Amino acid sequence: MSGAGHKPDPGNATGGQWPAGTEAAFSMRGTLLRKNLMTALLLAPATLWLVVFLVLPFVAIAIFSVGERAPEGGYQAAFTLAQYANLPARATAFWNTMVLAPVGAFACLLVAYPVAYYLALRAPERWRLILLALVVIPFWTSLLMRTYAWMYVLGGRGIPALLAYVGIEDVRLINTPGAVLLGIVYGYLPLMILPIYVSLERLDRRLLEASADLGATPLSTFLGVTLRLSLPGVMTGFSLVMILLLGEYLIPTLLGGGKVFFIGNALVDLFLQSRNWPFGSAIAITLVLVSVVVLIAANRISARLSGARRVDLI
Amino acid sequence: MRAFVVAVFAFLYLPIALVVLFSFNAGHHASEFTGFSTQWYGKALSNPFLVEALKNSLFIATTSALLAAVAGTAAALGLQRVGARTRAVFDGLLGAAIVVPGVVIGISTLVALVQLFGVVNPFLAELWPGDQPPRLALGYGSIIAAHGLFSMALVAMIVGTRLGSLDRNLVEASSDLYATPLTTFRSIVLPQIMPAVIAGFLLAFTFSFDDFIIAFFVAGAQTTLPIYVFASIRRGVTPEINAVATIVLVASVLLVVLAQWQLRRRKQ
Structure with missing residues (x-):
């Protein structure tokens, strides 16, 4: 999931003033980052789905469960355990x-x-x-x-x-x-x-x-x-x-x-x-x-x- | 013990057989079979509400299964490339998507989407240049997304299992012979996992086509076939519903048999 936004420019490595081996190191790093990018891309749709349709909905009902019922039905923001106290109903x-x-x-x-x-x-x-x-x-x-x-x-x-x-x-x-x-x-x-x-x-x-x-x-x-x-x-x-x-x-x-x-x-x-x-x-x-x-x-x-x-x- | 097993299989299949039998009943009554007829199939297929619900269900099942097959396969491939900790988090979430009861998935998606639309719709109205700004609402999209959650997790699990038993030697041989990663994927990995992907797609389709409870919460003004059938059943048992049930059962059986066949194929 990391590295998607930090792709280095391997072009920086050329120019002669860098110590020997730097170029190779950078190109290896580039390959590694490309691999990470690929992994991130593969996991992106599933992550999006899991977050938007599993994690967030769960957070939403957790927040609702400590809220109050609006007079017309639905939700009114609050922090109360009244809903849980009402479970015996x-x-x-x-x-x-x-x-x-x-x-x-x-x-x-x-x-x-x-x-x-x-x-x-x-x-x-x-x-x-x-x-x-x-x-x-x-x-x-x-x-x-x-x-x-x-x-x-x-x-x-x-x-x-x-x-x-x-x-x-x-x-x-x-x-x-x-x-x-x-x-x-x-x-x-x-x-x-x-x-x-x-x-x-x-x-x-x-x-x-x-x-x-x-x-x-x-x-x-x-x-x-x-x-x-x-x-x-x-x-x-x-x-x-x-x-x-x-x-x-x-x-x-x-x-x-x-x-x-x-x-x-x-x-x-x-x-x-x-x-x-x-x-x-x-x-x-x-x-x-x-x-x-x-x-x-x-x-x-x-x-x-x-x-x-x-x-x-x- | 064999007698007991035979009795259990009879228990599993006799009620279904009865529904199928009476879908061909010439008469109206559920208790007596008065002759063979396909009139109830004709009645069912000329009922515009039913046909509309059937079309909706087919569209939703196809779309959600396709999206799930792509996202689930990608996730299974991606999970091969991450560390144990990331993998455990994903496995936990994917497992939760499968195990959490449909009624909880349904209501939590309903709550989250209604809140989300409440925030997004005023923005859209503000930003839209024309007179008729689009309004996000519950409907096809929300059913497809909610079904897709379970289906994607299912595909990721099935494909992941297959990837686990993939022949690594072939992959290594391929890259030793200077095949690019893409070529290796196309010619070695993909053919080996394809049966699992297809099986996952078929099961995802079956799940979405059969699901009642999730769609019941997030359908908004839309109707799917199970929602229509549920509403009719509560009004009473009719041979027309038997005909619909028979069609659905036969379709599910075909899809599941096809999926099993795909999974067993080339298992060696």
């Missing part, structure tokens, strides 16, 4: 999110782990890539459309209609916390499977054999070797799913039918409907802080168990 949204996000992530984990285990250690070689692709595809298809599919299945003409057909009347599935939980597991399952799969796939199989040879039962091999060594993947998946769930809006809105409010719902309300931006900003900052705590905790746990691993999203 949205206690229901916080409560729902803080309960359903970890519960949802854990439910996701329970379903995801056996699938990842099968894909990594048990699936026939020629099936593995196909099955893996079948996991990745839903991750990259519209969450809106996939959640819509469940509105369809759980709605009055889906499973309840089928149940009524066999004589079980008046079953209510949609617009319940259970429906939201189901939507969460459905929506985020691929994101949970992938990192666990990656950590299981890198597992040294000889450890499993060694464990069996040393007389460990399959269960204690699983608990002592497999599960333990795949924990970094588990932590990555759990924290990613948990963080994305903290900001979830579509699933509670479409499957909770306005009865299950998440922080995401509170934010949409505060920014787009009641236009209380400072209070909304305070909620958003709190959300980010909770996310950071989740990430740090997950990283600590992974690092303690073994080296942290990167996730490939594809």
Whole structure:
């Protein structure tokens, strides 16, 4: 990033009155600066983007969060912690999110782990890539459309209609916390499977054999070797799913039918409907802080168990 | 365990299959399939609001993915040339761009842009020679920029991974044979990272085309396909939406399969 504005004029070096070697030194310096300039140019668009659309917006909501609401909505400059003191006004949204996000992530984990285990250690070689692709595809298809599919299945003409057909009347599935939980597991399952799969796939199989040879039962091999060594993947998946769930809006809105409010719902309300931006900003900052705590905790746990691993999203 | 895995795959795909099936339903009702028909596709494609939203989404997704592919690739190449500390800062910011929930990206971009426009617009009005000064407002530009943030970080990550596994011997051999850096880049580096760039572009396109929550905040008066579909869904489930959903799902699946194929190609 440095050196863009300090390009020397190598022409200065010619003229004979300079000590020997100066010319060479200057031309080397010129090459070095040209290299730096090139690096700066390569990084410039990304830097601009990150600063203008990530860092500055974050600074903006941080400033808003200590401001006041203008009478007509929007923002009035101030320095007050009143917005943060007001957080309990949205206690229901916080409560729902803080309960359903970890519960949802854990439910996701329970379903995801056996699938990842099968894909990594048990699936026939020629099936593995196909099955893996079948996991990745839903991750990259519209969450809106996939959640819509469940509105369809759980709605009055889906499973309840089928149940009524066999004589079980008046079953209510949609617009319940259970429906939201189901939507969460459905929506985020691929994101949970992938990192666990990656950590299981890198597992040294000889450890499993060694464990069996040393007389460990399959269960204690699983608990002592497999599960333990795949924990970094588990932590990555759990924290990613948990963080994305903290900001979830579509699933509670479409499957909770306005009865299950998440922080995401509170934010949409505060920014787009009641236009209380400072209070909304305070909620958003709190959300980010909770996310950071989740990430740090997950990283600590992974690092303690073994080296942290990167996730490939594809 | 195999039975459980089969059940999970059924769980993943049956609801989608149901949506696709009923998009071809001749009847109106969601509970009974009364015959094959493509009438709902015709209805959907003759709905001017829907077609407008679709065009907007295609334009936004193409533009943001192109910008992200260029900026993300450049960033990945640039990060190969910097020290560990600079690299860590960039990696942190790029990681944040991917991990921060869309709802936070949406509102913070909204707040920052509204403030920025509030400062810039009076200036523009002052400086503009004509009667009708341009006014910056939320719309295509803000959606493209906000989607581009995530997409650029994604491309930088995918291309960066590929650069990490680049065959250094070829690069060294090339410069030993007196190829200029540009020639080396064009004939050695670019062909090797191209599949990753293409995959990044396709995934960026898919992300932008599918995103609802970020666009919801920064769209201003514009409508994208997910925003239109969301508004319709809240009014109720209709076969017309099934038809749209089917089109979107098929398009996403094709793009993702194409992206995966690009990434796996020449991986050896």
